[in-house]
Amino acid sequence: LMFRGSARAVAEAALTGGEPALAAFRLEVGRPVRPMLATSAPDVGAALEHLAGPAALEWKLDGIRVQVHRDGADVGVFTRSLDDITARVPEVVEAALALPVRSAVLDGEAIVLGPDGRPRPFQETAARTAARRDPERLRAEVPLSPHFFDLLHRDGEDLVDRPGRERWAALAEAVPAGLRVARTETGDREEALAFFRATLARGHEGVLVKDPAAGYRAGRRGAGWIKVKPRHTLDLVVLAAEWGSGRRQGFLSNLHLGARAGGEPGLGPWVMLGKTFKGLTDETLARQTEALLAREVERDAWTVRVRPELVVEIAFDGVQRSPRYPAGLALRFARVVRYRPDKNAAEADTVATVREIAVAEGTAAADEAARGDTGPGQPV
Structure with a gap:
């Protein structure tokens, strides 16, 4: 599901044409890919030691994973299991259409927040995104907030193999701060712990510690992403x-x-x-x-x-x-x-x-x- 063409076609290209033939297979806007997953660490210090260098720390939101594809005026929203939930999440569709891009593939979370901006229980987000009837009424009663943390494609250019730092810079150009997951970059343990504590104080479930040099490993639990929770x-x-x-x-x-x-x-x-x-x-x-x-x-x-x-x-x-x-x-x-x-x-x-x-x-x-x-x- 990751590339234009079938798995058999990709295999045949590798056997017959080698690397140049494989280069013809690209990310296709509108066709979801399996998301990159994170490994776990018991604490922030262990995560930093594993990456052995400055790392990006992000809020870990307790929402549902969404992959958003935009091609002109067409938008598709997919879950981590590649289910199409576009019709159920009009807020996410509108947010994607408001971005200053012609085409994009974004990775992020959709979450229900309270009036104070703190996350509501996961069950509320899960129930809202699972409901198929009357999405506009549900939107008024239980609004979803999209937050994006990665950009895999923009205006005809695939970014999956680019280092995280380059993808995040492109994300910052395309997506306003209010729609991005909060992030800081540091190699200092105390600064990282302070960010972790502040994230928990806002009601989020933990942080993701990411290697700024790592590419996006679709469908795999990459060593460049590490999740840390307080338990x-x-x-x-x-x-x-x-x-x-x-x-x-x-x-x-x-x-x-x-x-x-x-x-x-x-x-x-x-x-x-x-x-x-x-x-x-x-x-x-x-x-x-x-x-x-x-x-x-x-x-x-x-x-x-x-x-x-x-x-x-x-x-x-x-x-x-x-x-x-x-x-x-x-x-x-x-x-x-x-x-x-x-x-x-x-x-x-x-x-x-x-x-x-x-x-x-x-x-x-x-x-x-x-x-x-x-x-x-x-x-x-």
């Missing part, structure tokens, strides 16, 4: 769930949580990191039971195993060594933050990310995690 969170996939008891009788409650193996030998494709029933409201219990049963593949008296499709954001207090699980690691005090219908299983975090957190924490699991000495266990 540990991972995007994991539900592998199975156990029936609840007591007031949760009749509901699937205790979730089996899995990360992507990410190609690690002896693991995969999904690696279980623990279970949790914490953080689930009655409404979430009912909705997740319905969603999980629709994905059932097998069951026993206690557990329903499901297709690994539902992504859930999990907060946890740390990582500990555990020979019970395939990677030798388990999450401590895991709890559900929310389900992420805007993400698919291919975007879930990997075991490598969990190992990095363990090493950064200096936990008892750190040495084993760093060298992959996982102890006994079987792949999920």
Whole structure:
């Protein structure tokens, strides 16, 4: 979906014409690409050390990812899963049409803000962008604010391979400050921490630390983008769930949580990191039971195993060594933050990310995690 022409055509060009033939395949305005994703770091200092140089820090907004394509008077708005939501977000369309460009591909977030400019709960943004009826009424009641942080194409020129610093300069020329995500550039740890704290004080969920020299790696979790939040969170996939008891009788409650193996030998494709029933409201219990049963593949008296499709954001207090699980690691005090219908299983975090957190924490699991000495266990 990234380039003009089919995947087969791209492959044939590479085989027959080499690099000059591949150069003919370009980003096509109006055809969405998979967005670049970020890795995680436990704190700002670790992120700066990983990039080993001055970095750009941006607000990490708790909205939905939007990719906006404009070609003259035509505008398309797409989600991170490439769904077309143009008709549901007239504010985003109008913002794109007001820009001083003929054509553009922008990457950013759409978010519901309160009258004080602080972000509203993610569920409000998710519900607004999912609603298909009467977008003008919803716009008046629950207005969306677009904020852009990258520019992939402008007026016939593709920018995806340009360094981030050049793309951001082009973004600043094309997009007014009120529609751009706040950014600062520094290599100083204290300045970076001050920006991080100020971002949290405004109600945002964290920062993205970016390498100004990095290109845009569409569809990949590039090492040049690192997200930092004030608490540990991972995007994991539900592998199975156990029936609840007591007031949760009749509901699937205790979730089996899995990360992507990410190609690690002896693991995969999904690696279980623990279970949790914490953080689930009655409404979430009912909705997740319905969603999980629709994905059932097998069951026993206690557990329903499901297709690994539902992504859930999990907060946890740390990582500990555990020979019970395939990677030798388990999450401590895991709890559900929310389900992420805007993400698919291919975007879930990997075991490598969990190992990095363990090493950064200096936990008892750190040495084993760093060298992959996982102890006994079987792949999920």
